[in-house]
Amino acid sequence: MTEWSYTVKIWAIRKRDYRKPYQVRWKVGIRPHSESFLTLGLAESRRAQLITAAREGEPFDVDSGLPKSLVAKERDISWYEHARNYIEMKWDHSPASTRRTLAEAMATVTPTLVKDTKGMPDARVVRAALYSWGFNKNRWKEDAPADVAKVLDWFKRKSLPTSALADRLLVRATLNALSKKLDGKTAAAGTIRRKRAIFHNALEYAVEAELLTENPLPRVQWKAPEQVAEEVDPACVPDPGQAAKLLAAVRDQSARGRRLVGFFGCMYYAAARPAEVIGLRVQDCDLPRRGWGLLRLRETRPRSGSAWTDSGEAHDKRGLKHRPRKALRQVPIPPELVALLRWHVTAYGAAPDGRLFQTNRGGLVQDTGYGEVWAEARSRALTPAERASSLAKRPYDLRHAAVSTWLSSGVEPQLVALRAGHSITVLFRVYAKFLSNGDEAANAKISTRLGQHG
Known part of the structure; x- marks a missing residue:
């Protein structure tokens, strides 16, 4: 750490019988400093710099003896x-x-x-x-x-x-x-x-x-250009009937689709992010024969490109988004998803490292691959008007559908945020339109409560 001092004493230029005869001498705090110059003009210029800086109240670096402005200039880089x-x-x-x-x-x-x-x-x-x-x-x-x-x-x-x-x-x-x-x-x-x-x-x-x-x-008094609020557009979000048709279209289109129907199911029924589903392991799933099950989400496998990872692989391996590395998110899952995942395990087993979803060759599921399957499912399950719209345009819209379904079902926002891996602030900002749709139901609940004491 640089030590600064305002106590500076500058002496007159001294001439000596050396190769650089003109010497500028000064003291910062208790530490003496000196520089020698070939000509008197150069020495006078340096001394004038030091005197000007001292008169203007600049602090001097004790180690180098230079005023702050000159220290910054010497250290400066592009x-x-x-x-x-x-x-x-x-x-x-x-x-x-x-x-x-x-x-x-x-x-x-x-x-x-x-x-x-x-x-x-x-x-x-x-x-x-x-x-x-x-x-x-x-x-x-x-x-x-x-x-x-x-x-x-x-x-x-x-x-x-x-x-x-x-x-x-x-x-x-x-x-x-x-x-x-x-x-x-x-x-x-x-x-x-x-x-x-x-x-x-x-x-x-x-x-x-x-x-x-x-x-x-x-x-700097700068304001970012006006932006559209970062809310999920309800027009993008499939309702339960549309979601069911899309999942059926994934299952029925091809062998690759059958491998991925559980993958998309995790996004729809558990609001899991695609990168979270890619890393999901069999041992992180509780899949009872009856009733609700549980997913324990603990890692993500985002596709960042081999140029950016330490391993040289296209997918990185890390903890949950915006959470400590060892954080765990537990998401209860309905019987519909339990059945999908039980069938998947029976049909395909798991990868050597326990991953639930894998390609035919045992590799990580790729966004390009599941993106193609999803595009085909849209073409099969949706009407021409729906296909031309933004409805379920991206697989990620299944996650939005899950969160919106929970909210419209009356689940408390705090619990929705916890299961979805959001902060409550983000939930209110991104899903504002779905929260506002609950006004009538909320009013009815309040009226019922008030009526009990009427």
Whole structure:
């Protein structure tokens, strides 16, 4: 940690019989410092710098003897270099999906933080080079393709010093850049929030590295572009009858569909995320012959791409989303899902590691594979008008259907949030329309209660 002092004494220039005869001497606190110069003019210039800094009340670094402004200048590095240092600092403790998000954020803001745009390649080329190579630590030891190396060399030359971000107008321009997609359209609200949070964290790291004296972001009065609320659109959510038809269409379409009907069933009946179902093991399922069963969800297998994982495999392996690594979420499941999973275990068994769902070759279920099955199920189960709409467009809409069914059935929101793995805040924000649909039922309950004392 740097030790600063305001106690500074500067002596007159001393001339000696050396190769650099002109010596500037000063003291910070009780520690003496000196520098020698070839000419008197250079010595006078340095002494004037020190005197000006002392008169302006700057603190001096006890170790180097320099005022804070000169210390910052000597330590300063380019934004591109700082961003890579930030990525390196975060890398080992981040799951693969977070690594991708960090790289995407840095690849978005870095093109704004340049001295000029002369010779800058096409925006898509720049984004690909920065995202896939410049900010992917797994590839730093590889030789980048010539076209990528050319882009990265350009940023090494053109990147602004990190200290330039003390300029709040530059920070504002960077915030505007991270709120846009490559085509110039406004990014989604969640994307903007994530990128702004990462940019803020990178600036905090610059303060820690003493490249900035303070984080300028909180002082910039900037508001993200107006966004549509992040609510689930009821038009996307299948009702129980439609969900049953879709699951039947999955089962009946092919051998691959029969392998996946239980997979989709976990999303619909247990509100499980696809990445949670991929990692679900037989030993984490209680499947009684009668009545309700139980799923113990304990890990996710998100597909992040082999370039971002430590294992080199496409799927990462980690704990539940936004939960401690060993957290466990228990979800009671109705007899309908119990029957589906019992049939699945009888028909297909389990993978050597206990996974309930696997491909024909024993591999992890892929999003491309189950996505194709789902698209075919929609074409079979839905009417032409429904197929043309957003109804059940994504398999993830089954999870939304589960949560909305629970809410409309009168299950307490706190319990719904617990089973779905949401915070209560997120539940109220995302499922606001489904909560409001319960007003009439709530009013009826209140009237009944009041009537008991009438």
